[in-house]
Amino acid sequence: MAYLVNSFSSPSLNLQLRKDVPFSSKTTFLTGHLPHLLLKSVNWDKKHSQNIGYKLLKCRFAKVKEASSSDPYTLIKEPHKYFDQVFITVRSGDGGHGAVLSMPTQKVSSKTQGRNVQEKKKKSLFKRGGDGSLILPIGGHGGDVIIYADEGKDSLLEFHKKKRYNAKRGGNVDAMGVLTSLMHDGFPGPMMRIPVPVGTVVKRKKGTVIKDLAKPGDEVLVARGGQGGISLVEMPEHKRKKLMALTSNVMRDENDKISLVEMPEHKRKKLMALTSNVMRDENDKVFVLGQPGEEVSLELILRVVADVGLVGLPNAGKSTLLASITLARPDIANYPFTTLMPNLGRLDGDPSLGAGEYSSEATLADLPGLIEGAHLGKGLGRNFLRHLRRTRLLVHVVDAAAEDPVKDYRTVKEELRMYNPEYLERPYVVVLNKIDLPEARDRLPSLIEEISMIGYNEVPSKPARAFHEVNQPLPLLTEGASTTSALLEPLIKDKKDRQIEEYPRPLSVVGVSVLKGINIDEMLMGIRTALRKCHEGSDKLMVSGTSYT
Ligand SMILES: Nc1nc2c(ncn2[C@@H]2O[C@H](COP(=O)(O)OP(=O)(O)OP(=O)(O)O)[C@@H](O)[C@H]2O)c(=O)[nH]1
Numbered sequence: 272m273a274y275l276v277n278s279f280s281s282p283s284l285n286l287q288l289r290k291d292v293p294f295s296s297k298t299t300f301l302t303g304h305l306p307h308l309l310l311k312s313v314n315w316d317k318k319h320s321q322n323i324g325y326k327l328l329k330c331r332f333a334k335v336k337e338a339s340s341s342d343p344y345t346l347i348k349e350p351h352k353y354f355d356q357v358f359i360t361v362r363s364g365d366g367g368h369g370a371v372l373s374m375p376t377q378k379v380s381s382k383t384q385g386r387n388v389q390e391k392k393k394k395s396l397f398k399r400g401g402d403g404s405l406i407l408p409i410g411g412h413g414g415d416v417i418i419y420a421d422e423g424k425d426s427l428l429e430f431h432k433k434k435r436y437n438a439k440r441g442g443n444v445d446a447m448g449v450l451t452s453l454m455h456d457g458f459p460g461p462m463m464r465i466p467v468p469v470g471t472v473v474k475r476k477k478g479t480v481i482k483d484l485a486k487p488g489d490e491v492l493v494a495r496g497g498q499g500g501i502s503l504v505e506m507p508e509h510k511r512k513k514l515m516a517l518t519s520n521v522m523r524d525e526n527d528k529i530s531l532v533e534m535p536e537h538k539r540k541k542l543m544a545l546t547s548n549v550m551r552d553e554n555d556k557v558f559v560l561g562q563p564g565e566e567v568s569l570e571l572i573l574r575v576v577a578d579v580g581l582v583g584l585p586n587a588g589k590s591t592l593l594a595s596i597t598l599a600r601p602d603i604a605n606y607p608f609t610t611l612m613p614n615l616g617r618l619d620g621d622p623s624l625g626a627g628e629y630s631s632e633a634t635l636a637d638l639p640g641l642i643e644g645a646h647l648g649k650g651l652g653r654n655f656l657r658h659l660r661r662t663r664l665l666v667h668v669v670d671a672a673a674e675d676p677v678k679d680y681r682t683v684k685e686e687l688r689m690y691n692p693e694y695l696e697r698p699y700v701v702v703l704n705k706i707d708l709p710e711a712r713d714r715l716p717s718l719i720e721e722i723s724m725i726g727y728n729e730v731p732s733k734p735a736r737a738f739h740e741v742n743q744p745l746p747l748l749t750e751g752a753s754t755t756s757a758l759l760e761p762l763i764k765d766k767k768d769r770q771i772e773e774y775p776r777p778l779s780v781v782g783v784s785v786l787k788g789i790n791i792d793e794m795l796m797g798i799r800t801a802l803r804k805c806h807e808g809s810d811k812l813m814v815s816g817t818s819y820t
Pocket residue numbers: 583584585586587588589590591592602603604605606607608609610611638639640641704705706707708783784785786787
């Protein structure tokens with residue numbers, strides 16, 4: 272596949288593309304490599320393509336608007352990033368219609384007369400309720416719309432293609448004309464069930480949360496189907512008047528002074544029941560029509576449900592790490608933002624812990640790389656930062672072969688702090704990756720030492736650095752600040768005002784090469800130890816195994 276980019280600096284780009292390359296693959300390439308550019312418009316230059324065997328693609332790119340105000344906290348809107356958030360519209364089904372029926376005794380056209388004789392015979396077979404009233408058929412209930420959490424789904428991408436979901440309407444009372452006992456209700460519209468990934472939050476558009484579908488099988492009714500219409504009995508004017516007059520004169524109880532006509536109980540009941548279904552005027556027909564279904568605009572937001580969140584700059588090796596310790600097979604490539612969706616992997620329990628011991632099974636989420644300004648929406652950041660919300664443990668993956676790994680580590684911490692300072696209070700371990708490369712291997716001891724020192728030492732627990740690289744006790748935050756009050760000072764300060772140093776240190780720091788399989792066991796031990804620690808303190812931190820904040 273050949274891409275010749277003539278100009279990258281001008282706002283209009285010319286891309287020469289081989290004819291046999293489908294266009295969609297290019298858009299992927301563009302979003303993957305140039306996340307800060309948006310494809311504005313595309314024109315195929317047919318004239319050129321005839322001669323050179325290439326298609327000349329003229330693309331106009333527009334730089335994503337930087338925050339228009341000088342306020343650095345203004346969010347930058349980059350629409351192509353909303354893979355994990357989507358707006359959809361659902362509509363429940365309308366109710367089916369009832370019918371206007373006539374009693375069999377009524378005179379009907381000669382065509383139906385023969386049939387009517389039989390109906391007359393069946394008169395006594397009319398469906399009746401306990402009080403003797405006629406049971407008339409009703410229209411079918413419109414289909415409800417339900418959204419449910421399905422373990423088989425892992426993204427909201429399909430909702431970007433299909434944004435409208437209509438449930439079927441209820442069936443009409445499939446009958447006209449004369450009332451018979453054979454008539455039945457309209458069929459109910461089938462319920463529409465929409466599967467979404469576990470961890471999807473269903474909200475009203477720009478409104479309140481309807482339900483957080485955090486567990487498999489969780490479901491919520493988002494639009495109720497319309498009621499089916501009722502059926503009415505139609506009668507000729509003179510008969511109706513007679514009936515109404517009769518019923519108004521029927522004796523109702525002992526004290527009814529104005530009663531004129533005396534009737535046996537069963538006859539009176541029958542008569543009263545009948546009149547309630549008798550059509551009185553044109554407006555009665557309104558009840559015959561089924562009720563319309565509801566139309567609702569919804570926002571679906573996917574929040575990954577994982578025990579462990581892998582964070583780090585693009586290219587640090589998060590996806591490779593996930594693939595090395597779980598069965599997940601995320602895309603791995605040597606360019607930033609290979610990961611556009613959070614990938615999930617399952618870490619098996621450690622058999623050495625024994626059956627009765629804490630199980631170290633956990634779900635790991637590889638989150639797309641953070642960059643500086645991610646909390647404002649730069650890169651792929653802001654949307655993905657919220658995926659950390661449900662994790663219990665963070666694993667910082669740092670490329671130890673990068674130019675300045677400590678700066679990279681600080682950048683990620685700073686982004687987390689700016690987005691939600693509580694993320695820095697969450698237990699975490701640091702994985703210094705790529706130690707198979709000489710530049711990483713040589714500086715590993717000093718890197719471990721330096722990173723271990725960033726942050727304050729949790730009180731009263733000892734620093735939990737489980738790995739062989741870290742043999743010495745962690746120094747205190749400030750030299751000489753050995754009193755408890757000095758240690759507690761960061762906890763007293765407002766979270767927003769605290770610096771990275773004023774949040775807890777890592778539980779462990781380990782050097783690994785996830786690609787070459789160096790020190791993987793030590794890393795796993797550190798993650799499991801940290802998970803166990805989270806588990807021990809989970810009574811106050813975790814609710815039902817998923818929620819942290
Ligand atoms: N030498 C070496 N290369 C590694 C190691 N781990 C990962 N890589 C390479 O680093 C590159 C990036 O790896 P990824 O796993 O895609 O990095 P990522 O952090 O998931 O990147 P994003 O998806 O952009 O967030 C790939 O070319 C990997 O092969 C390692 O231990 N040693």
